[in-house]
Amino acid sequence: MRTIEVRGLRKEYRIPEKEPGLAGTVKHFIRPRYRAKPALAGIDLDIEPGESVGYLGSNGAGKSTTIKILTGLLSPTDGYVRVNGFDPHRERKRHVREIGAVFGHRTGLWWDLPVIDSFKTLSSMYRIPDATYRANLKLFTELLELEEFLSVPVRQLSLGQRMRADLAAALLHDPKLIFLDEPTGGLDVNSKVAVRQFIRHLNQQQGTTIFLTSHDMADIEGMCNRLIILDRGSAVLDEDIDKAKHRLAADRRLVVTVSDTEDVAEVARTVHNASGLTCTMLDRQRLSCEFGRTEATAAHLVGVIMRAHEIVDFELREPTLEQMVRRLFQQPPPSPPPAEVRSR
Numbered sequence: 001m002r003t004i005e006v007r008g009l010r011k012e013y014r015i016p017e018k019e020p021g022l023a024g025t026v027k028h029f030i031r032p033r034y035r036a037k038p039a040l041a042g043i044d045l046d047i048e049p050g051e052s053v054g055y056l057g058s059n060g061a062g063k064s065t066t067i068k069i070l071t072g073l074l075s076p077t078d079g080y081v082r083v084n085g086f087d088p089h090r091e092r093k094r095h096v097r098e099i100g101a102v103f104g105h106r107t108g109l110w111w112d113l114p115v116i117d118s119f120k121t122l123s124s125m126y127r128i129p130d131a132t133y134r135a136n137l138k139l140f141t142e143l144l145e146l147e148e149f150l151s152v153p154v155r156q157l158s159l160g161q162r163m164r165a166d167l168a169a170a171l172l173h174d175p176k177l178i179f180l181d182e183p184t185g186g187l188d189v190n191s192k193v194a195v196r197q198f199i200r201h202l203n204q205q206q207g208t209t210i211f212l213t214s215h216d217m218a219d220i221e222g223m224c225n226r227l228i229i230l231d232r233g234s235a236v237l238d239e240d241i242d243k244a245k246h247r248l249a250a251d252r253r254l255v256v257t258v259s260d261t262e263d264v265a266e267v268a269r270t271v272h273n274a275s276g277l278t279c280t281m282l283d284r285q286r287l288s289c290e291f292g293r294t295e296a297t298a299a300h301l302v303g304v305i306m307r308a309h310e311i312v313d314f315e316l317r318e319p320t321l322e323q324m325v326r327r328l329f330q331q332p333p334p335s336p337p338p339a340e341v342r343s344r
């Protein structure tokens, strides 16, 4: 059984269209009018057990809407959704026992209770067997370094401490699947690293399936194997991260530093004659050659230069995932689905 199976998922929010003033309120009460605002325009997803998926997109692309539907908080307008075999909205009670969810911007813990009391409350709510609770508490306390603040009320925690406590809380009941919505937003570098390592550990050692949204590309690269990119409610890319990098990384950059006895313009000519590439002169000793993976290899270009000139240093620069995604979005976007005006 697939962990997540989604076909043709659509979501439209209904936005009241009300004229201003009292007359508008009365009119809306008698004959309400709504505008449909499309958020998801027909998404298909197949996620297998043990995958680690990064769900990426610009603001308003529909990431949170997807997570809310997959966790059962929202019902879809249309489409087929199964998570661990459950219809998340209709079978919500059984569904939530099998998943964990962490929403970076809000806590799932009780604000006034010490962390450990929140954990105990969750343990009885989820009817977690005592042995499982104790084993998980021990493991998470070690991995997330919770010891120093287990007895501190949640309201007194720093953001990084709260996030670590939230992660542990979401996993005490041993869910097979965890949803993470912006889990590192606002955290400092050390806390980000701790969270990333913990999620990686869960995925690799315990086989927990990860579904993660983040604006931080390092999160996606650090925690995920598969990348799904959403744009205006449609998935525009769904690929293994390394393959996506390979495919989108059309241009690599070789920066060569030649000896000060060399003429950089001459070096550029050598490269052009041998490969047809046009290099850019960066300064009196350095030149930069951009090339597609199918056009040339760095080893070939370095060899061509070395046969005729003296090289002091060279560096191959791969584009980051962030640059590649930016490039993907520079392509013309698909036209958005039409908004309708409806009355109830």
Ligand SMILES: Nc1ncnc2c1ncn2[C@@H]1O[C@H](COP(=O)(O)OP(=O)(O)OP(=O)(O)O)[C@@H](O)[C@H]1O
Residues within 6 Å of the ligand: 013, 014, 015, 037, 038, 039, 057, 058, 059, 060, 061, 062, 063, 064, 065, 066
């Ligand atoms: N409760 C709501 N009522 C009306 N429209 C909504 C509601 N929630 C979201 N939307 C709209 O649906 C679209 C998708 O929003 P969503 O929050 O899912 O995007 P997102 O990718 O999570 O964005 P962000 O990165 O900013 O969190 C946006 O156009 C948003 O304005």
